[in-house]
Amino acid sequence: MADPATASLPVGAAYIRREPVPARPPPLLVSGPLAWLRRNFFASVPDTLLTILGAVILYWIIPPIVDFLLLDATWTGADREACLATPERPEVGACWPFVRDRFAYFIYGSYPIPERWRVDAFFALLAAGIFWMLWLDAPARGLGAVYFFIVLPIVSVFLLSGAPSLGLAKVDTALWGGLMVTVVVATVGIVVSLPIGIALALGRRSKMPLVRLLCVIFIEFVRGVPLITVLFMASVMLPLFVPETYSPDKLVRALVGVALFSSAYMAEVVRAGLQAIPRGQYEAATALALGYWRGMGLVILPQALRITIPNIVNSYIALFKDTTLVFVVGIFDFLRAIEVARIDPKWATPVTSTTGYAFAAIFYFVVCYAMSRYATGVERRLAAGARRGVV
Amino acid sequence: MALISTDKPLPSAKIENQVAVDIVGLNKWYGAFHVLRDVNLNVLRGERIVICGPSGGGKSTLLRCVNRIEEWQQGKVVVDGVEITNDLKRIDEVRRDVGMVFQHFNLFPHLTVLENCTLAPIWVRRMPKAYAEEVAMQYLERVHIPEQADKYPGQLSGGQQQRVAIARALCMNPKIMLFDEPTSALDPEMVKEVLDTMVGLAEDGMTMLVVTHEMGFARQVASRIVLMDEGQIVEMNEPEEFFNNPRHPRTKLFLSQILH
């Protein structure tokens, strides 16, 4: 249309090009920063209105947060006096000395101070394991899996709860608290829920009616009940059936509750992935005589899990935040430690609670956002690794 | 070969050990729908059977009974002397020796071409990886795409994908190959490369059951052509007779439609 040579021709005329059209740079409004601004913020009247609205909302939200967390915040001090409003300082922001003072409590709870190095060792071992698993190009990842799924859990149990024969004093789980409990609960939930979830998802699609029925009952029952109820059942009802002496530890019961709960959700996530795999893949695996287990393990699950990565991580993020609910059965997680510390008379000020919750929010946000970013990175890498057809 | 009545199989002890596939009195229903009706077919070693017929006639279903991707309610299927029963071990024994090529290729998209070809040999035949790769490269050369070995299926054209699918089946060193409309999902210019591969296979004496509408291929390589309609074998004959002297009115109609 834009070609003047053809545009000026009468309708229906024949045409032969004699001169090729050379490439020209785009007009200024198509590229450059001005064009970018225009395209993204002021492309139309509604766009412009939304841009203005967004700017107003940000102006309304951001400055008070910055004021509270940074500009008006108290940075040093030994007790509540430092964080109280005075005539010279009417606006008091976050009380950071409170966080610094109670930091060890947030991390270890009431874990005996001389034994806290054991918790640090646990954190270090876990971090190494996570790094080994998450770094996709890491050397000897098979060995890493053995370390992460077998060695690490065993060592952690001895390290944290004690092994008198190895000279590690016993530390009752009632003394555990703070971040270490959150990390233990979340890690167990995350690590256990995937394999159990896969097993449940496969069971739900099994040809054997009994297996299918049991899986459906478990999944639907657990999904139909709030986590709080599962936790109560695990901690209150279990002792009714199991004699006191054999009754497992309170923390272990909560761990089982969390693991079962997240497994049921994971099962549905995995099942959705299994359903998305075309029937032809099952048939090809069958025709190659791979049989059920090899067909699932080598052909179906690798594809199903790959497409469910976003949903799996979504479940993990939900699980990580749900771990805060273990406080209802008397377990002292990170948030609970902050809760207890904020009413400590030594630090009681009008801003202490807000500071504590702000600190918790930042912590949970950083962890969840990191998980989300990591998943995005993996997805992008899988997408870039090969341009794969869906068929 | 003379026209064989589909009502009676050929029960001769002598040719028993030459029979690659023996289908006797096969009946199958989908719910109340009778898909396969009294199908009798035996395929000798080295024979190339082309199955054609109108859509919905049960061609795919019949083919898929040979490696038990489909179950049936009545009748007997014997593959290479092994009768297929509900015994899973026996079924897998049969499947190991029966290769299958699908209309939509069904390559594994998360594996490279080479990995597609070595997966079953390594995990089912227990071949060492290096050896399996060597074998796979030989077959990829044979279907003329060794240079694509490290690509993923999604990066190949349809014709290349189908040739990989053929190579993947061949890597298991099958005694019988099943093809279910291998060219009907392909663009016209790619049909020939796949058919050429299949002709080469036929020339090497592979026992083949091929569902296809490529009548040129059928005329060139088929030992016998089977026409299926409404779940029944309507006519079965050598290509010459089948095309030049069709006897059943259904065959005449079918040929007039497909050959214009």
Ligand SMILES: Nc1ncnc2c1ncn2[C@@H]1O[C@H](COP(=O)(O)OP(=O)(O)OP(=O)(O)O)[C@@H](O)[C@H]1O
């Ligand atoms: N899973 C199924 N459930 C119910 N009916 C089915 C199923 N699969 C196939 N059928 C029916 O069985 C009949 C035979 O199907 P089949 O796929 O064997 O036909 P076909 O001869 O291969 O046809 P086409 O040339 O279209 O591939 C069809 O009428 C089809 O609708």
Ligand SMILES: [Mg+2]
């Ligand atoms: Mg078909």
